Amino acid sequence: MILHPFPGGIHPNDEKGLTAHLQVEDTPIPERVFLPLSQHIGAPAQPVVKVGDQVRIGDKIAEARGFVSANIHASVTGVVRSIGDYPNVFGRLSPAIEIETTDDSPFQPDKKREDVLSLPPQTLIPFIREAGIVGMGGATFPTHVKLSPPEDKPIQSLIINGVECEPYLTADHRLMLEHPLEILEGIVYIHHILGARFTYLAIEANKPDAIQLMEETVKKEDAKINVISVPKRYPQGAEKQLIKTIIGREVPAGGGLPMDVGAVVQNVGTTFAIYEAIRWGKPLIERILTVTGRGVKSPKNLRVRLGTPVQDILDLCGGWKTEPGKLIMGGPMMGINQFDLRVPVTKGTSGILLLPRDEVGEYHPHTCIRCGRCVTVCPMGLLPNFLGVFSEYARFSDAERYHLLDCIECGSCTYICPAKRPLVQMIRYAKGEVLRRRKKAANK
Numbered sequence: 001m002i003l004h005p006f007p008g009g010i011h012p013n014d015e016k017g018l019t020a021h022l023q024v025e026d027t028p029i030p031e032r033v034f035l036p037l038s039q040h041i042g043a044p045a046q047p048v049v050k051v052g053d054q055v056r057i058g059d060k061i062a063e064a065r066g067f068v069s070a071n072i073h074a075s076v077t078g079v080v081r082s083i084g085d086y087p088n089v090f091g092r093l094s095p096a097i098e099i100e101t102t103d104d105s106p107f108q109p110d111k112k113r114e115d116v117l118s119l120p121p122q123t124l125i126p127f128i129r130e131a132g133i134v135g136m137g138g139a140t141f142p143t144h145v146k147l148s149p150p151e152d153k154p155i156q157s158l159i160i161n162g163v164e165c166e167p168y169l170t171a172d173h174r175l176m177l178e179h180p181l182e183i184l185e186g187i188v189y190i191h192h193i194l195g196a197r198f199t200y201l202a203i204e205a206n207k208p209d210a211i212q213l214m215e216e217t218v219k220k221e222d223a224k225i226n227v228i229s230v231p232k233r234y235p236q237g238a239e240k241q242l243i244k245t246i247i248g249r250e251v252p253a254g255g256g257l258p259m260d261v262g263a264v265v266q267n268v269g270t271t272f273a274i275y276e277a278i279r280w281g282k283p284l285i286e287r288i289l290t291v292t293g294r295g296v297k298s299p300k301n302l303r304v305r306l307g308t309p310v311q312d313i314l315d316l317c318g319g320w321k322t323e324p325g326k327l328i329m330g331g332p333m334m335g336i337n338q339f340d341l342r343v344p345v346t347k348g349t350s351g352i353l354l355l356p357r358d359e360v361g362e363y364h365p366h367t368c369i370r371c372g373r374c375v376t377v378c379p380m381g382l383l384p385n386f387l388g389v390f391s392e393y394a395r396f397s398d399a400e401r402y403h404l405l406d407c408i409e410c411g412s413c414t415y416i417c418p419a420k421r422p423l424v425q426m427i428r429y430a431k432g433e434v435l436r437r438r439k440k441a442a443n444k
C-alpha cells in the first residue's frame with residue numbers, strides 16, 4: 001500500500017525499551033478514589049449520588065450533561081465520602097467524587113451479549129454512550145459523538161490507531177500483544193456502526209511483534225482489515241497526520257474534522273473499551289497505563305482503576321530511584337508536569353513518566369535566531385516562530401491570522417529550537433486565551 005508521509009516531524013529517541021517487554025499487571029484496589037466530573041472534552045458530568053451513598057463498582061455516579069459529555073462510573077465498591085474540589089492534572093482544582101472502598105469485589109459483567117452484528121448499527125451507540133467511553137489516546141473526546149457523524153458526512157475510512165508515537169509509552173503496544181482478539185472484535189463493532197468501506201489498523205514500525213500478531217489474528221479470523229506498518233516519526237499518531245499518511249487526504253484547516261474527509265480515527269485502547277462495553281456491558285472504570293522513566297525504581301505497565309491517586313501508583317512501583325526531577329502525566333512530548341501527587345488517574349492518562357534530576361535540563365530561552373528549524377518540523381505547516389512571538393506579546397488576533405488554532409500542540413517546535421524557546425507552551429497559553437475570549441463574546 002502506498003503511504004503519504006505528512007510534512008515535518010521529528011525523531012526523538014523512543015525509550016520504549018524500559019517497559020515494552022513487561023506484561024500488564026493488575027494494581028491492588030485503591031483505598032479511595034477521586035473521580036473528576038470532567039475527564040473528557042465537553043460539559044462536565046452532573047453527580048447523581050450524594051455524600052453517604054453506597055455505590056457498587058460500575059454504578060453510574062455522574063451523568064453526561066448534553067450530547068458532548070460523558071458519564072462517570074464508580075471504579076470501586078464503597079461509600080461516597082465527598083463531592084468537591086480536588087487537584088487535577090492541569091494544576092488546578094476541579095470537582096470530583098471521592099469514594100472510600102469498602103469491598104474489593106471485581107466488576108461483574110452482564111451476560112455476554114451475543115449476535116452483536118445482527119443488531120441495527122445505531123443501536124450499539126447507546127451502549128458506548130452509557131459506558132462513558134472517551135478517546136483514550138489522550139484526546140478524551142466522547143466516543144459516541146465521534147461515531148455519530150451526520151448523514152451528509154459518510155465515513156469511507158476507519159483508521160484504528162495503534163501508533164503510540166509518544167516516547168516511553170507502551171500501554172497500547174502491550175494491549176495489542178495481550179488482547180489481539182478483543183481489539184479485533186472492537187474494530188468489527190466500530191465498522192458495523194460506521195459502515196466504512198476501508199478499515200485500517202496502523203501500527204508504528206518500531207512494534208514488529210504487534211504488527212505480526214495483529215496480521216496473524218486478522219488472517220485467522222478472516223477479517224477485512226488492513227494492518228499497516230507506518231514509519232517511525234513523531235507525531236505519526238496524531239489524528240490528522242495519521243489520516244494524511246494512510247489515505248493521503250488533509251483535514252481542512254480552520255476547524256475541519258476527520259469526517260470532512262470521510263475518516264474516523266479510534267485509538268486501540270478506546271477500541272478495547274468499546275469491545276468491553278458492547279460485549280459485556282462494562283463501563284469505563286479502569287485503563288492500562290505505563291509507569292516509566294529512569295526516575296522510577298520499578299517501571300511497569302499497569303491496569304489501574306480510574307481515580308487512583310498518583311501517589312498510590314508511585315508506591316506500587318517502588319517510588320523514586322534517584323533524586324526527583326519531573327513527574328509527567330503522559331509522555332515527554334505532550335504530557336503535563338505535575339506538582340501534586342494526589343492527582344488521580346483519569347480516562348485520558350496514558351502514562352506516568354518519572355525523570356531523574358540529572359535528566360531534566362534547565363533552559364534559559366534566548367531570542368529567536370531565525371534558523372527556521374521549527375518551521376521545517378511543524379507537521380501542520382505553521383510558522384511556530386511567529387506564533388511564539390505573537391503569543392508572547394499577547395498579539396492574539398495576529399496569532400489567529402497565522403492559524404494559531406490549527407496547532408495540535410505536538411511540541412516538535414520546542415523540541416528542535418536551538419534558542420530553547422518554549423514555543424508550544426506560549427502557543428498553548430494563547431490558544432486558551434483566544435478560546436476564552438470567544439466564549440465570553442458568545443455569552444454576552
Ligand code: SF4
Nearest residue numbers: 378407408410411413
Ligand atoms: S506544537 Fe504546534 S506549532 Fe509547534 S510544531 Fe506542533 S503543531 Fe506546529
Ligand code: SF4
Nearest residue numbers: 368369371372374417
Ligand atoms: S527554531 Fe527557534 S530559533 Fe529557530 S526560527 Fe524557530 S523559534 Fe527561532
